[in-house]
Amino acid sequence: MSVLVDMSTATRAPDYDEEPGQITGCKVWVYDMASDPPPRPAGDVGTLTINGTSASLGPACVFQDGAGYVCPTAAGEGELVLEHAVAGAGAPPNTARVSIQGAAFVPDDVGRYLSLRGALAGSGSFPIVSVTGATEVRVAKAPGADPAPTVGTYQVLAGAGPVPGTPEDEAPGDPLRDSDQVRVRIAPRDGSPFHFPETTVATLGSAFTADTATVGLLGQVPLDGRAFRLGCAGEGGECGSAEFTIIQLQTTDGPTAGLVPFALPPAKAKQVVLTCIAPGALGFVDIPAEASALLAQAHASSPMTRIRTAFMRNGAALTKNPTPPDNTVRVVAGHQLIGFTNPQASP
Numbered sequence: 288m289s290v291l292v293d294m295s296t297a298t299r300a301p302d303y304d305e306e307p308g309q310i311t312g313c314k315v316w317v318y319d320m321a322s323d324p325p326p327r328p329a330g331d332v333g334t335l336t337i338n339g340t341s342a343s344l345g346p347a348c349v350f351q352d353g354a355g356y357v358c359p360t361a362a363g364e365g366e367l368v369l370e371h372a373v374a375g376a377g378a379p380p381n382t383a384r385v386s387i388q389g390a391a392f393v394p395d396d397v398g399r400y401l402s403l404r405g406a407l408a409g410s411g412s413f414p415i416v417s418v419t420g421a422t423e424v425r426v427a428k429a430p431g432a433d434p435a436p437t438v439g440t441y442q443v444l445a446g447a448g449p450v451p452g453t454p455e456d457e458a459p460g461d462p463l464r465d466s467d468q469v470r471v472r473i474a475p476r477d478g479s480p481f482h483f484p485e486t487t488v489a490t491l492g493s494a495f496t497a498d499t500a501t502v503g504l505l506g507q508v509p510l511d512g513r514a515f516r517l518g519c520a521g522e523g524g525e526c527g528s529a530e531f532t533i534i535q536l537q538t539t540d541g542p543t544a545g546l547v548p549f550a551l552p553p554a555k556a557k558q559v560v561l562t563c564i565a566p567g568a569l570g571f572v573d574i575p576a577e578a579s580a581l582l583a584q585a586h587a588s589s590p591m592t593r594i595r596t597a598f599m600r601n602g603a604a605l606t607k608n609p610t611p612p613d614n615t616v617r618v619v620a621g622h623q624l625i626g627f628t629n630p631q632a633s634p
Contacts, residue, residue, distance in 0.1 A: 290337060290344075290446060290463075291601075292471055293617040294481050298326050303578050305563075313534075313563035313578045317585055320554050328355060333475035339487070341464045342395050344445040354412070360399065361443040365389040367403060368436045371428065381547060382416060383428040387441055390422045400447035401426050405439020413547075414450045415443075427451050429547045449549050449625040465493040465527070469620040483606045483616050490530065492567065492600035492621020498524030501598060505626025508536070508594050512583040517598050518571025529567030529600035529621055534574065536561040536596045538582070540589045549595075549627055556589035567600060586630060594628040 299316070306312030318325045331350035337358070348358040365388035372382045385401060392415075401424060402412040413426035427450075463469075472485035497505070498521030509515050517534055519526040538559040541552035559582055565572045585591070601621035608614050 290340075290469055290471075290620045291618070292335065293619075294329050294332060294614070295326070299323075303581055305575060305578070311564045311566070313561065313572075313574055315578045315581045316560045317581055318554075318558045318560070320556055320558060325558060325560065329480065331476060332479040332481045333473045336472050336474070337469065339468045339470045341467055354402075357402075357442070357447060358445040359442045360396070360445050361391065362441065363387070363389060364438065364440045366436055367405065367439045367441070369403075370433050371430055379416065379425070381427060381429060382425050383413075384419070384423065384425050385413075386420075386423040388422065390441065392418045392421055392424050392443070394418055396424065396443055398450045400444040402442040402444055402447075403439060404441070405437055410439070412444065412447060414448065414549075416451065427547055427549075429545055431545075451547075451549060463491060463620070463622065465491060467491055467620075469618070471618050480608075480612050480614050481616060482608050482610075483614075484609065486604050486606040486616070486618050488602045488604045488618055488620040490528075490602045492529035492531070492602050493527030494622050495519045495527050495529075495600050495624075496523070496525040497598055497624050498522055502626075505596050505598065505624065506628055508582070508596055508628040509579060510583050510586045510591070510630055512576060512580040514574060514576040514579055516571050516573050517596075518569075519598075519600070520570030524570070526567075526570040527600065530602045531567050531600075531619070532565045532569065532572050533599040533601055533619065534561065534563040534572045534596065535599070536582075536594060538585065538591045538594045540591050543592045543629070548629075549625070551593055551595045551627075557585045557591075559585045591628075591630045594630070595625065596628065597623050597625045599623040 301314040302317045303315040335348040337344045345358040345360040348356050350356050368386045370384045396415050396418050399415050400412045401415050403410050413428050415424045417425045469488045475482040497519050501517045539551055539554045541555050563572045601619040603619045606616050
């Protein structure tokens with residue numbers, strides 16, 4: 288599933304722009320975290336409501352300090368118990384069992400995130416990979432010592448991040464069906480720079496299968512400056528329909544030790560953000576050598592520890608405020624496959 292609401296108010300010009308003035312083509316930003324950091328998110332601009340999905344994303348999406356926008360479907364307080372998977376005991380590796388007294392988990396919670404807060408040593412947000420009972424789920428979590436039971440708060444969050452799986456798996460808890468029409472509206476807070484009308488993505492990007500070459504590249508992005516292609520139109524792929532094919536890539540050079548394989552910690556020195564958009568009928572996106580070279584240069588300057596690459600097939604809608612400020616909002620919706628590259632540190 289992929290529903291993105293882009294409410295950026297300002298950004299600097301990209302370091303590389305394949306098609307200046309157009310939304311298509313590849314654009315790359317290379318940020319120096321000390322002197323030229325990425326733009327900060329807009330913050331709390333109001334309450335977002337997303338309707339039209341086959342499974343609920345919750346009553347509303349709200350801004351929370353430290354987490355950005357989240358879409359809670361359930362919340363409460365109770366005794367929290369967390370136990371990590373034991374090797375050879377039949378439980379998936381890098382997972383933990385979480386039981387919460389008084390919770391009411393449902394099958395649709397698979398694919399959502401469980402956010403834990405309190406004295407529990409395991410506090411954080413973790414993907415729910417299975418629901419084993421009304422008060423018990425299994426989450427993806429790096430190994431660690433099991434904390435003692437404690438009383439804390441929890442939230443179940445829809446659309447909070449990637450959920451581990453394989454390309455052959457059916458997406459767990461996918462709330463989008465090809466026939467859905469995603470509707471987004473905002474209840475702006477006082478002084479918000481966004482007050483756009485309700486916007487509908489009438490035709491979603493349909494479910495797809497990435498081609499064999501792309502499945503490999505999502506976990507091994509080239510860092511030698513060569514051009515490469517990501518898509519669903521090659522051998523082993525199946526595209527379906529989409530208005531756009533979109534690639535979003537983000538890097539970090541922050542430490543990843545002890546984190547789950549899909550965590551992307553903050554960058555410490557260099558960060559690269561790459562966005563490439565092509566017409567959906569093509570079924571692929573070509574990342575040119577000029578864009579790839581910027582990845583290679585950043586890696587040589589400060590070795591990357593992880594690269595998050597999303598391959599998306601989306602429909603889109605563009606809207607704007609009817610009155611000043613003249614801000615534009617882009618809503619894209621469809622499906623995505625996310626891969627993580629863990630480069631070897633340079634000697």
